[in-house]
Amino acid sequence: MFHPSEKLLKKTKQIISTAILIIVSVLVLYPFIWTFFASLKTNPELYANTWGPPLDPQWSNYEVAWTSGRMGTCFVNSVIVTAAVVGILAIISPMAAYVLASYEFRGKKMVFYGLIAGMLVAPHVAIVPLYVLLQQLGVIDTYFALILTHVAWGLPYSTFIARAGFLGIPKSIEESARVDGLSTFQIYRKIMLPLAAPAVAVALILQAIFVWNDFLFPLIFLRSSDLFTLPLGLVVFRGMYIIRYGPLSAGVIISSIPLIAFYVFLSDYVKKGISLGGALKG
Amino acid sequence: MRIKAFHIMIAPALIFYFIFLAYPVVNGFWLSLHRWSGVSPIMTFTGLENYVKLLFDPFFQRALKNTLIIAFAGLAIRFVGGFSLAWIAVGYRKMGNVFLSVALMPFVVSFVAIGIMWAWIYDPSFGLINSFLKFVGLGFLARPWLGEPTTALIAIIVTSSWQSIGLYALIYAVGLQRISQSIYDSIKIDGLSTLQGIRHVILPMLKPVIAVGFVLAMSASFKIFDLVYVLTERGPAFSTDVLATYLYDSAFDKWMAGYASAIGFYLFIFCLVLVVIQLKLIRE
Numbered sequence: 041m042f043h044p045s046e047k048l049l050k051k052t053k054q055i056i057s058t059a060i061l062i063i064v065s066v067l068v069l070y071p072f073i074w075t076f077f078a079s080l081k082t083n084p085e086l087y088a089n090t091w092g093p094p095l096d097p098q099w100s101n102y103e104v105a106w107t108s109g110r111m112g113t114c115f116v117n118s119v120i121v122t123a124a125v126v127g128i129l130a131i132i133s134p135m136a137a138y139v140l141a142s143y144e145f146r147g148k149k150m151v152f153y154g155l156i157a158g159m160l161v162a163p164h165v166a167i168v169p170l171y172v173l174l175q176q177l178g179v180i181d182t183y184f185a186l187i188l189t190h191v192a193w194g195l196p197y198s199t200f201i202a203r204a205g206f207l208g209i210p211k212s213i214e215e216s217a218r219v220d221g222l223s224t225f226q227i228y229r230k231i232m233l234p235l236a237a238p239a240v241a242v243a244l245i246l247q248a249i250f251v252w253n254d255f256l257f258p259l260i261f262l263r264s265s266d267l268f269t270l271p272l273g274l275v276v277f278r279g280m281y282i283i284r285y286g287p288l289s290a291g292v293i294i295s296s297i298p299l300i301a302f303y304v305f306l307s308d309y310v311k312k313g314i315s316l317g318g319a320l321k322g
Numbered sequence: 323m324r325i326k327a328f329h330i331m332i333a334p335a336l337i338f339y340f341i342f343l344a345y346p347v348v349n350g351f352w353l354s355l356h357r358w359s360g361v362s363p364i365m366t367f368t369g370l371e372n373y374v375k376l377l378f379d380p381f382f383q384r385a386l387k388n389t390l391i392i393a394f395a396g397l398a399i400r401f402v403g404g405f406s407l408a409w410i411a412v413g414y415r416k417m418g419n420v421f422l423s424v425a426l427m428p429f430v431v432s433f434v435a436i437g438i439m440w441a442w443i444y445d446p447s448f449g450l451i452n453s454f455l456k457f458v459g460l461g462f463l464a465r466p467w468l469g470e471p472t473t474a475l476i477a478i479i480v481t482s483s484w485q486s487i488g489l490y491a492l493i494y495a496v497g498l499q500r501i502s503q504s505i506y507d508s509i510k511i512d513g514l515s516t517l518q519g520i521r522h523v524i525l526p527m528l529k530p531v532i533a534v535g536f537v538l539a540m541s542a543s544f545k546i547f548d549l550v551y552v553l554t555e556r557g558p559a560f561s562t563d564v565l566a567t568y569l570y571d572s573a574f575d576k577w578m579a580g581y582a583s584a585i586g587f588y589l590f591i592f593c594l595v596l597v598v599i600q601l602k603l604i605r606e
Contacts, residue, residue, distance in 0.1 A: 057410045057413060057414075058417075060407075060410055061407075061410060061411065061414075064421075064487075065421060065424045067484070068425055068427060068428060068488070069424065069427070071439050071443060071450075072427075074439075074443075075439050078442070086448055090448050090450070090453050091453070131334075132334040132338065135331040135332065135334070135335065136331070136334075136335035138331065139328045139331050139332040143328045145328070145329075151332075151336070154344065158339065158343055160541065160594070161343075161347055161590060162544065162545040162566075162586075162590065162593070164545065164565075164566050164569055164586050164589060165347055165350055165586040165590045166350045167569070167570075167573065167582075167586070168350060168353060168586070169345075169346040169349035170342070171360075172579075173341075173345070191338050191342070192339055192341070192342030192343045193342070193343060195335055195343070199335060224328055225327055228331065249430050252432070253430075253431070253434075254432075255432065255433065255434050255547075255548040256547060260570075260574065270432070271433075271435070274432075274434050274435065275434055275551075275552060278438060285442065292439060295435050296435045299431060299432075300427065300430065300431065302430070303426075303427060303430045307423045307426070310430065311422070311492060314492060314493070
């Protein structure tokens with residue numbers, strides 16, 4: 041069918057496309073690999089052997105980061121805060137999403153627009169009043185300062201994604217449950233929530249990533265280093281170890297590896313959540 | 323009105339929303355109309371004084387200029403780069419999917435970790451960029467990338483694009499996959515070149531997806547804080563200051579809470595206006 045030259049052109053195009061995808065993949069992955077290599081090197085080796093794998097791996101760098109660099113403490117704090125936020129959101133956000141998807145009530149439109157506005161406003165706009173409010177509540181420099189604010193600022197997005205899950209369930213299922221005499225809450229808990237679970241899971245996974253990575257709230261709401269989460273702890277660690285690249289790289293790896301592992305296992309969920317969330321945001 | 327079960331079910335979410343989101347935002351606007359240190363009991367109502375003063379504040383002007391440069395350069399890179407990668411990736415089945423997963427990976431890592439990593443990549447002595455330039459014989463191009471105002475700003479744009487290009491590739495790829503195969507076929511039958519087909523057929527059909535990409539890119543750039551704080555530390559000599567870092571500095575270093583709140587509202591208003599203009603342009 042094709043002329044030889046046309047065939048050649050097609051082949052060239054394909055080679056160029058493949059090359060672009062491979063080069064971009066390398067550009068994306070290599071900084072992580074490089075940081076991992078650096079985390080196992082001494083300073084002199086880093087200068088002498090910048091690009092390659094470590095010749096004499098210094099696993100002790102991880103010990104330094106974990107204990108002297110306080111990455112261990114920060115790791116525990118990050119787990120506590122993230123788990124608490126995701127746990128609370130898992131209870132209240134799908135409930136609200138279900139009500140928004142299934143019920144008509146006065147002020148529903150306002151709630152709806154309020155949530156959209158909540159997704160578009162940056163927390164910076166409210167950071168000073170938030171600080172004042174948390175101080176009045178006496179929770180500045182506690183886990184609660186992070187948990188309360190993250191739940192509130194994560195709600196709009198997670199409720200929207202969960203709502204899409206509930207909207208996807210055929211109305212007849214809910215109606216037949218009602219005929220069977222189940223209460224509103226039973227219908228939600230026993231019938232609707234399990235059916236919407238994939239969308240709810242997607243929403244919670246995205247929130248877990250946002251909370252784990254957040255730097256602004258801990259920076260402003262925390263004082264004691266015993267409570268610092270990983271991103272803030274990492275900045276403090278860099279302040280102390282500015283020229284000890286090995287342990288500091290180990291800190292970067294420690295703070296990122298849970299998310300990268302998480303992502304490798306759940307990348308389909310994350311991708312689905314992002315394309316779903318992106319579509320909803322428009 | 324009788325309280326029903328569903329009222330109770332939506333109540334916890336609304337309570338959190340009102341106390342820790344809606345109320346602080348409204349309160350922020352109220353604070354922005356005052357002169358207040360954030361700690362003292364004295365709070366003086368000054369109306370729009372903070373907003374007017376900001377317009378004449380050279381540090382605010384610089385922060386705004388940098389934020390706009392980062393936003394528009396970032397938008398162009400994310401749109402052109404993201405769309406091109408998406409276009410190539412959807413041409414493959416399995417490999418394209420793997421590529422999209424790989425490209426999205428930096429998006430799940432914190433800006434703090436990324437900022438520290440990239441500070442080393444730009445490092446003048448052992449940094450990857452300079453050692454690469456020396457390796458290929460272009461050593462004269464090596465420079466302290468984060469030490470000069472222009473290259474430091476470019477460094478922020480490059481790093482933030484690196485972090486998020488996969489997100490935009492994914493969003494556009496999802497959009498491209500929704501377009502039916504018959505449309506791609508008809509482009510070929512009509513004898514349009516690939517570029518003509520993209521320009522006249524595909525992009526108009528992708529308008530809603532492009533709009534989402536623009537809104538996401540704009541709001542991400544206007545919020546940029548962590549990366550500037552960690553990568554350039556606002557330097558050299560505060561030359562890469564952006565709105566969010568200037569806000570932080572005003573509120574928590576200079577203790578000008580009312581002034582800082584006004585910066586927050588400018589940030590919100592500028593972002594909103596730009597998004598609305600872009601959505602209008604895309605619709606036309």
